Amino acid sequence: MAQIIFNPLVGVELPSTQEIRSDLGSRIQQAFQTSPTDPLLNIEPSSPMGQVLDLIVAEIEAKNSEILFLSNMVNPDLATGKFLDALAALYGLDRKISEPTVVNCVLTGLKGTVIPYGAIAQDSLGNQYRHSAAAGARIGDTGSVTTTFTAIEHGPLEVAAGAVNRIVTTIAGWDTINNPAAGVVGRDEETDAELRNRMVESYAVNATGYVEAIEANLAALEGVLDVRVLENPTNAVITQFGVSINPHSILVAIVGGEDEQIAQTIYQRKDAGCGTTGTYQVSFTDSRFYNATYVYNIVRPQNQALNVKIEFFATSMNPTEKNNVIQAVINDVLGQGSNDRVSLASTVYASRFYAAIQSATAVPVASIQVALGSGAFGSSVQIPANVEPTIQESDVSLVFQTGG
Template sequence: MSQSDTNVPPPALTDSGFKAPALSDILTGTIADLQAAFSGRLSFYDNSGNLETSRPQSQIAISEAAIINDVHAAFLALMAGVDPQTSSGVMQDAIGRIYFMERRAGTPTIVTGLCRGAQGTVIPSGTVVQDTAGQTYTAMSSGTIGADGTVSIEFSNTQNGPIPCPAWTLTRLYQIISGWDSITNPVAGSIGQNVEDRADFEARRQASVAANSIGQNASLMGALLELPGVTDAYVTDNPAQAPTVQQGVTIPAGAQYILVEGGNPQDIGQAILHKKPPGIPTVGTQIVTVQDTNPVYAGNQPSYSFRYDRPTPVAVHVVMEIAASDAVPSNAAQLIQQAIVAYLTTGANRIRLGRTVYASRLSAVVDGLGDWAEVLTLSIGTDGNAGQNRLTLPINQLPTVTADTISVQVVA
């Protein structure tokens, strides 16, 4: 059917995008088409000029308009899916595959458990423990209790997602092993992640462009962020001829500092090998040795040892007061805690290495919960007193936040 056969206004594909007519204009067109088909004998409106929706002909016009509008909406969604800035879901996955990227699955919270007991006691890989909230964790590797009666083992939550494990909460022995007396975690766990969302996927796609280069700090950082299991990374260097302090970390002269949260050491080593400029020393507490497998060496491949750091988890405390009123719900503290944790652990706003956290932005998050959430004071810090309006940790410290580190008081 040509446009002359219908009174429904057509969509347009312009230089600025797809332009669909308003639903009201589409409805006016479908009514005019039905009137034309029945020689103007149909009545759609009451005496006041309002559309009478109970009439069969009105229902037909409304349904046709809705169908046409739904088609336009689907095409608008398709157009949005082509643009990396607005793409989501399967369309964003398709764009990612152009860059040889796949959306990351969720990751579990990982916590270091300090196990105490008799010297020589072996705690096998897969051993199960629980925290005080009933969350279950399994040992990622085996460990043997040493002469000091302790051994540190990393435990992984059995579920993926941002499940908190605050310090001193991993205390329950789910399995009995002779010679093993107790477990605890002096440091909070490294929070896991949900399936990668739209904002994080797009940020990683943009970073992957830098990963295609070689010899720059951004090249290595982009490559590290692409590795399976890596949730954050930071790379900087000191071009000076003397040690310098950068964001709270002392870097030796002429050295490159590499910080990685998560990921397999061998994968990290290979990324450093392929992206780091030759001859520049690396610094850090972790050492990994990898072999250059380039076939040019014809079976005589050299090996290199690189250093890098793992960030130390540091709890971020939030202390706030809201105004009392009859509208404040009984679970106000829980709602506020959930909103702040979600804001700081997911999406484009999640706290990352070296990033500043602003109390004002958290206040806006709370205000968005409703008119009842009137923030009187809000401060942040690294202890229960908080007291700061912004917080920037050294780059080798990983900010973590849980409901237990958020204090909410209702003040009359």
């Protein structure tokens, strides 16, 4: 008998179309046979009753598919949409809303001028950005200061190097603004893949002292686009992902997020006596205990372009297809495909882009190489902990073979 089997080892097992048709067909033939000597009812697909049988089988298969879908929706590895949201809620997680683009800008002007939180600047396309350093930024002895601005509009807004160049909020002593590197592109609402990955990381959320716990809690903060926590439990300075970490200290490299919330999270999750490494300071004042202020050193990564070079076994490609390939690579870097977002303190392998590229074009790929900034191209590249990789259309180059 063709029936649904609930196998505790593999889950729901559905009968095949042929099994359903054969089982149901034999039952119909038995029902219409009034005596053992009567011929069996014709249920061939070309017969009227055969067509009726096929319609019934199609309805059964549709209902079986619905049952399979619902059973998959209680599996965190397969659930999507609102079903995944419901499972995430069991972990104490909510799907992250969209986040704005973050860009590091160099401000110049009179020494000692303070650029307050919330000051507005604008790029060449008219998009506006808000100064997001909670404590403001003070122009130093050199006549400049580097600080962070975030786009007012949320979502994956690309901002090229040098695009943020207009001051909207007039402040005496503030003369110019410019971004030496492209911004860290924001994102739309958290994808299923990103939420599923955060569910795995959330196992450490309730712990303290572990780098996994610190990182998971920092990643959950509003406005955080990327974060990595490294540790050095030894008695000597060590280097990880291009950054030196002091003895018995952690290094928090984080993009986005409010300074005070970051400091509060470190205060709550870091073990007492463990130092912090970095050139940027954040502080938290505990009003419950005599307004004690805790200052932590962190790293605010600088943006650097991730370059991707793709060579094809072809002499040319039409403009639409070229654009599709470039956009597929950008989406893959931003985690909008099957791969996780390319993040700081990680190794990027060129092979990760094959699937994305071949989904955008049928032209065979000869090779893919990656590079960071002005570095040499290769099959892989390491992203330092103090660098946030960015990408825009000009960072993706397509190479075609010459004729012959």
